[in-house]
Amino acid sequence: MAYQMEMSGGTINKPRGRSGGARLTMQDIARLADVSTPTVSRVLNGSPLVTEETRERVLEVARAHGYAVNRNAQKLRHARTNTVAVMLDFGSHRHGAIGDPFIFELLAGVSEALSVRNQDLLLSPPGLDDVRAFRDFHRARGADGFIVLGQGTRDEMLRALGKHDIPLVVWGAVSQDAGYCAVGSDNLGGGRLAGEHFVANRRRRWLFVGDIRHEELRLRYEGLKLAAQGVRNVTIDLLPIASMAFTVTAETVASYLAGVAPPDAVFAFSDTAAMAVIGAFRERGLIAPRDYSLVGYNNIPPSAHFHPAITTIDQKTDVAGALLVEKLMEQIDGERPVPVMLPTRMVKRET
Amino acid sequence: MAYQMEMSGGTINKPRGRSGGARLTMQDIARLADVSTPTVSRVLNGSPLVTEETRERVLEVARAHGYAVNRNAQKLRHARTNTVAVMLDFGSHRHGAIGDPFIFELLAGVSEALSVRNQDLLLSPPGLDDVRAFRDFHRARGADGFIVLGQGTRDEMLRALGKHDIPLVVWGAVSQDAGYCAVGSDNLGGGRLAGEHFVANRRRRWLFVGDIRHEELRLRYEGLKLAAQGVRNVTIDLLPIASMAFTVTAETVASYLAGVAPPDAVFAFSDTAAMAVIGAFRERGLIAPRDYSLVGYNNIPPSAHFHPAITTIDQKTDVAGALLVEKLMEQIDGERPVPVMLPTRMVKRET
DNA sequence: TGCAATTATGAAATGGTTTTCAAGACAGCT
């Protein structure tokens, strides 16, 4: 028996996973090109330590057989895995809550930037809510670093994470003492722009729609307050948030309106929320800009076509994805990158 | 010298990747718990072949040190990697084009469903446009299967892929002869619902907004035509698509309107596109539902708050993510799953 | 021609886990 097996000579015994697919290994390519595995490896990694002739032969064989290097074996071998974990704040997009497609535009940018650098993008599962789960995920996958899109109410966890020497970049509020690297837009400035818009329109009773437990939204609220200073008799109201983070619904707005004298200015945390505001106000017979001013956030395309067209704060995010990735890479390479704040501007439309 | 090294006894020589992190291996846990690696492995995988006492000791050590199994090593060892690649049609969300957040809701569902099954989600890079690139990516990552969200204009590629024995599930148009497993909603039915809405409102000059090179959209268009049969003198126009797939913009609609007698009914491929239509029509002094009927698609939350509130086709997608994953898993396990078509219904609102 | 320096290549070790196989411990039985 034992003899038979020895005589069978190598390749026969390999149990291949799926039918047909016949996953090729570097070994196979080496054999076919009549070289050793290291040589194949060198060719595929563009090492100069290889004859032009050998290189071509190997490349030819590899191409002909559609060989692709096994990334998992690579990842195992190297300390660096070329894998980046991305955490997405899905919270805002489940259960009919009002979320903007904004985060996903960010994701698109990140995906593209990572792809350019040949990095794999591993999307983290929902529910990575504590440091432990987060770190375990990171370790187990051997990700080089983490990009968190949407700081949400996780500021505390992220701060704790900062001490765990996991390369980490967060899209969200940028603060000096965060202990982690944040990239985000100037939320304070954005809030102030909204406030100035209200001042210019002589509005006096302002409403902020958004959950200020979110650091980003808190800053926008602070910006709003800043703009109110120096103007007499401005009151700023906060929409009472009943439930979970970011889950402002049209009903929340409507039920708020039922109880109070209506505001004459509303600053909503997202354009989508602004749309809900317009709907709820209309039911009360309140029309913008006649009865109130309204400023949204993010400048998503439909805002321009909405009736009335929504005045909004535009975050320059076309470069955001690339910037997030760049900052992460710096960190992975051992640098300590400085946070970046992108400018915001107001897009004045009808409201 | 050699003696010194031998005497140093094992752990010292390991070059650890990043400072502090001190990545633990199963070996370390084994040593600390005074057992062998296989035993640790067995414990961690819940094998019954281990004493209760040993199990507890190992678990204790593992927990105390925050050990997490190296997934990359696991992936290398197994034929099955527990990794699913997901391809997202970002096309619709770049460069200011009008895309719906719809795809992302799907992504959220898929992410959640995969997480429940403890599968990793690898987001594929943009630009996997041909069979070769697609297959190479799949192979190199050792993904067990592929989920494609948004068939787009890739039907042909996907069909070719069907022959490559890659487990594959596509969200999109469901057809009998596709050769790959599709999950999607009843686009034909959705189109017919829109058409019936127009018939009921005695509209005669219909416009379809959407690029029918997309299989899904073509089916909706076919459904629309079906509804037109049996009604006299209905004409259906197609919005001429200038540029890339799905990139209908407000300008496209406006320039179309400039050249023709305006339609009295519009069926838009997405709610977001419907919003653009409303904007463009308003500029021509055309108001829904006074001057035309309008039906959108996807029933995204803002549609309800839009002015006028948009009549739309609702796809029951709360289960879609789970369904996509389920179908993929069946396929990975060797079954040949049947395509699934989810029902659609019309949500009648003001338009 | 002989020697050193350079270049191209391969053998073996490595990374962390799982699996197979064999061995050891121990209980139950005659």
Next chain:
DNA sequence: AGCTGTCTTGAAAACCATTTCATAATTGCA
């Protein structure tokens, strides 16, 4: 006591690619 069978454990191989080190081949030079 001796045997069989069950239960728990560990040694070694395997997964696939990369890296180090050593060897073979070639060139340059005296």
